[in-house]
Amino acid sequence: MKKQIKYLALAIALALTACFDDKGNYDYATLQDFYVDTTGIRAIPLHPQFDTLRLPSRLVYAGDKSDLSFAWTIYLSQPPLTGNPAITLAETEDLAAPIAVLPSNYWIEFRATENTGRIVTQRYPITVESSGSGLLVLHEHDGIADLDLVKTRLLTGNLAEDNVMRHTYSLANPDHPLTGNALSVDMFSISNLRFISIYTDEDGVNLSPDDMSVTKNFRDLFLFAPRAPLPQGYFIPYGVTSANPANTSDGIELLVSDGVYYTNMALFAALLGGQAIFSERTSTAGAYYAAPFPFYSVGAVGIYDQLNRRFMTGSALTTTIAPASSSGKFNIGDIGKDLVHLAYGFNGQYMIYAIFKNPVDNGQRYLYVINFSGNQAVAAWDISAYTGIANARLFAYGRRGPTAFYAAGNTVYRIPFDLGADTVAPAEETAWSAPAGEEITTLELCAYPGRDVQENTRDRYLFVGTYNNATTEGKLYIIQINITTGACTPQPVATFGQFGKIKDIAFKY
Numbered sequence: 001m002k003k004q005i006k007y008l009a010l011a012i013a014l015a016l017t018a019c020f021d022d023k024g025n026y027d028y029a030t031l032q033d034f035y036v037d038t039t040g041i042r043a044i045p046l047h048p049q050f051d052t053l054r055l056p057s058r059l060v061y062a063g064d065k066s067d068l069s070f071a072w073t074i075y076l077s078q079p080p081l082t083g084n085p086a087i088t089l090a091e092t093e094d095l096a097a098p099i100a101v102l103p104s105n106y107w108i109e110f111r112a113t114e115n116t117g118r119i120v121t122q123r124y125p126i127t128v129e130s131s132g133s134g135l136l137v138l139h140e141h142d143g144i145a146d147l148d149l150v151k152t153r154l155l156t157g158n159l160a161e162d163n164v165m166r167h168t169y170s171l172a173n174p175d176h177p178l179t180g181n182a183l184s185v186d187m188f189s190i191s192n193l194r195f196i197s198i199y200t201d202e203d204g205v206n207l208s209p210d211d212m213s214v215t216k217n218f219r220d221l222f223l224f225a226p227r228a229p230l231p232q233g234y235f236i237p238y239g240v241t242s243a244n245p246a247n248t249s250d251g252i253e254l255l256v257s258d259g260v261y262y263t264n265m266a267l268f269a270a271l272l273g274g275q276a277i278f279s280e281r282t283s284t285a286g287a288y289y290a291a292p293f294p295f296y297s298v299g300a301v302g303i304y305d306q307l308n309r310r311f312m313t314g315s316a317l318t319t320t321i322a323p324a325s326s327s328g329k330f331n332i333g334d335i336g337k338d339l340v341h342l343a344y345g346f347n348g349q350y351m352i353y354a355i356f357k358n359p360v361d362n363g364q365r366y367l368y369v370i371n372f373s374g375n376q377a378v379a380a381w382d383i384s385a386y387t388g389i390a391n392a393r394l395f396a397y398g399r400r401g402p403t404a405f406y407a408a409g410n411t412v413y414r415i416p417f418d419l420g421a422d423t424v425a426p427a428e429e430t431a432w433s434a435p436a437g438e439e440i441t442t443l444e445l446c447a448y449p450g451r452d453v454q455e456n457t458r459d460r461y462l463f464v465g466t467y468n469n470a471t472t473e474g475k476l477y478i479i480q481i482n483i484t485t486g487a488c489t490p491q492p493v494a495t496f497g498q499f500g501k502i503k504d505i506a507f508k509y
Contacts, residue, residue, distance in 0.1 A: 015118030026151060031050035034114065036122040044126040048210065049103055050149065050172075051131070051164040055095040057140045059112055059120070073110045074126075075153075098169035102211045103130045109479040116391055130210050131165055132156075133509045135463075138185040138198060139474050141500030145178040145200050146170050147185065148210070149508060150496055151498075154478060155446075155457060158452065164496055170199070172212040182503035184234045188253060188426030189509070196388035196508065197253070201233040209508060222262070223279045230258040233292025253278070254301055261290040261303050261317065283317035293342035295352060295372075304339045306405055309359070312336070329380040332370060340365070344403065347395030347419060348373065353404065367404075369419065379419055386428040387413060394443040398459040403486035405431060405462065407440040412464060412479075414486045431462075432479050432488045440468035440501050441474065460482045461493070 008092050038059045047053055061068065072095045076085040088111075089097040095110070110122045126449030134151035147169035153159045169178065178257055187196045187209060196207040197217060206216040218229050233256040253264035255278055262278035281301075289307040296302070302313035302321070311321040311332070321332055337356035345353035350372040358364050365386070369379040388408025396405045404415040412432045415426040434440060442465035462479040480492040481487065 017454070020499065024047070027046065032243075033060070034112075034118060035060050036120055038122070039066045041124075044108070044124050046127050046129045047099055048165065049128050049131045050098050050100055050168045051163070052096060053089075053099050053108075053126075053193065054482070055108070055110070057093045057095075057110055057112070058122070059093065059110075061112070065115075067115045068093075069113045069115075071113075072097065073107075073109045073111065074099070075107045075109065076101065078105075078107070088433075098166065098171055099128055100168075101127075101128055101129050102213070102300070108344055114467070131168065131508075131509070133166075133395065135476075135497060136185050136187070136196065136506045136508050137465075137476060137496075137502055138182045138501040138504040138506075139465075139502045140182040140200075141472070143179060144170075145180070145182040145198070145503075146274055147198065148499060150476065151300070152478070152494055153495075154461065154494060155507070162494065162496075164498070166210045166498070169207070172207075173195065173214050176205070176217075178205070178216050182501075183231055184504045185236065186236050188236055196506075197234060199234050201231060202229060204234075205230050210257075221278055223277045226257050226262070226278075226280075227260055228258040232256045232258070233290075233294060235294045235296075237296035248300065252296065252301065254296070256290045256292045256294055259289035259306075261288075261294060275302035279329065281315070281317055283312065285318055288312065291339040291342070293339065295342065295344075304335075304342065306338060309334075309336050309338065321372075329377045330368060332375055334376045335368075337366065340477050341393065341395045343486070344394065345399050346399060346402050347368070351378070353395075355392075355395060361390075365389045365392075367415065367417075367424070379417070381417065381424045383415065383424060383428075385426075387411075394440060396443050396445045396462065398445055398483060398486070399447065400459045401482075401486070403445075403481065403483065405443060405445075405486070407443045410431070410434040410438050410440060410445065410466065411464070412489075413426065416486075429486075431481075431486065432464070432490070434466045434475075434477065437470060438468050438475065441465045441467045442504060444505050451487075461507050462488065464501075465505070467501040472500075473497060474502045476502060 037060050067489045071091050072089040072090055073086045098268050102374050108124045108125050108126050111122045118157050131149055133156055134149045137150055141497050146167050149165040151159055152162045178200050183199040183201055185198050196209050198205050204218045204221060205214045212446045235254045237252060255262040261281045264278045288305040288308060290303040291306045294303050302311060305312050313321060320396055338359055340355040340357055342352060342354040345351050348371055352370045352437050354368045356368060364384045367381045371378050375395035392408050394407040402417060405412050409463045410507045411430060413428040414431040416429060430489055444463045445459050446461040460483060462481050464477040464479060465474060476496045477492040480489045480493045
């Protein structure tokens with residue numbers, strides 16, 4: 001495919017050179033005081049979709065340019081003739097606009113029109129390629145969610161420089177705005193099935209990773225209409241059971257919407273060459289209300305039932321998880337607390353770290369560690385004295401070392417722990433602080449090995465999204481950490497700005 005693209009670019013360049021030798025092949029007027037200087041013009045290199053294309057007009061005009069109007073147009077069909085479908089990119093003398101059309105071959109036309117009616121045009125062939133891999137940054141501004149693509153050399157080594165492709169979702173889908181509070185973004189890939197999922201608390205879509213266009217609306221994601229379009233939590237259990245951490249566990253998607261638990265056995269759909277759809281998991285063990293943190297446990301999917309304060313697994317949520325023995329640090333079969341956060345962590349494929357609070361919230365917070373391979377209550381720590389912990393909602397746990405973080409205000413704190421100890425350290429440790437006036441809105445550890453990202457980047461970087469209410473700007477900081485101690489570098493290794501409020505990050509590959 002790469003060879004074909006190179007040959008195509010070469011052919012375009014040769015064709016363009018030939019056209020310049022015979023200027024009669026172009027439909028522009030060459031006048032002494034009104035023409036485009038074509039000296040040294042070359043074919044446009046391969047251009048990534050959504051990236052900003054910058055072209056000078058190269059217009060020569062002896063008069064007052066205020067007498068001129070300009071238009072840059074991209075033709076959507078061949079040949080590039082007047083009347084064929086086209087999109088106006090800009091109405092300025094020089095072009096600086098994102099190219100949001102689908103990956104393919106096009107012609108771009110520059111047109112200058114004098115108020116006397118004289119016109120000069122110049123056309124350029126262009127090959128638009130897929131935007132490629134990078135960090136998908138889901139953010140929201142003025143109640144509208146959007147998606148930017150951050151391409152950084154920290155994760156993709158063949159880049160010449162870091163850059164950000166802005167508004168990839170809204171540019172590709174101008175007629176389908178995502179309303180509601182941004183919730184999650186992730187990418188699914190197994191067999192011949194690849195898609196990006198975006199959820200807000202009011203909507204959800206699947207996107208094509210090739211052109212970022214919507215392939216499924218919220219209703220189309222389900223076998224039967226969901227009770228309400230109120231997504232709360234989405235999870236793909238990457239690398240839980242597979243030896244290759246790039247693979248999903250049995251090709252599963254897990255979703256909680258309005259307290260109802262849905263699963264999607266995407267592998268079967270992929271093998272059949274079709275799209276996957278969610279089906280509701282009903283419970284034969286009574287009513288439940290799922291916390292927004294579905295998980296995968298030893299060949300079975302599971303939830304934490306906030307209504308009855310218990311873990312449940314099984315194809316029909318029939319199994320209330322029972323403790324392996326009564327000698328554990330807590331009763332895994334009867335937690336009796338409300339779940340604040342849950343995620344996989346260090347020291348085992350099924351090791352889950354969970355933050356709980358008391359049913360009547362008195363500010364107490366507890367960190368429980370559970371090994372679902374054998375249903376072992378590994379550790380239980382009271383972390384109520386930690387700074388800002390009562391209001392903390394953002395947590396991140398390492399998989400390659402005993403590292404754990406939470407965010408409060410503009411500060412990231414480290415939770416020092418030893419799985420063999422009865423208690424955590426008496427105080428949290430300040431790991432990193434954002435500038436004054438910024439509040440942390442998302443916190444994640446890099447966890448994308450095997451998907452065009454080297455294994456040694458896993459847990460090596462902490463992604464911190466912040467938002468400044470005064471300036472209404474969101475920023476993404478990439479902090480390098482020690483995977484075994486959790487020590488953070490004082491200065492970010494990369495910083496990106498001009499986002500809205502960042503709510504989630506995933507890797508596009």
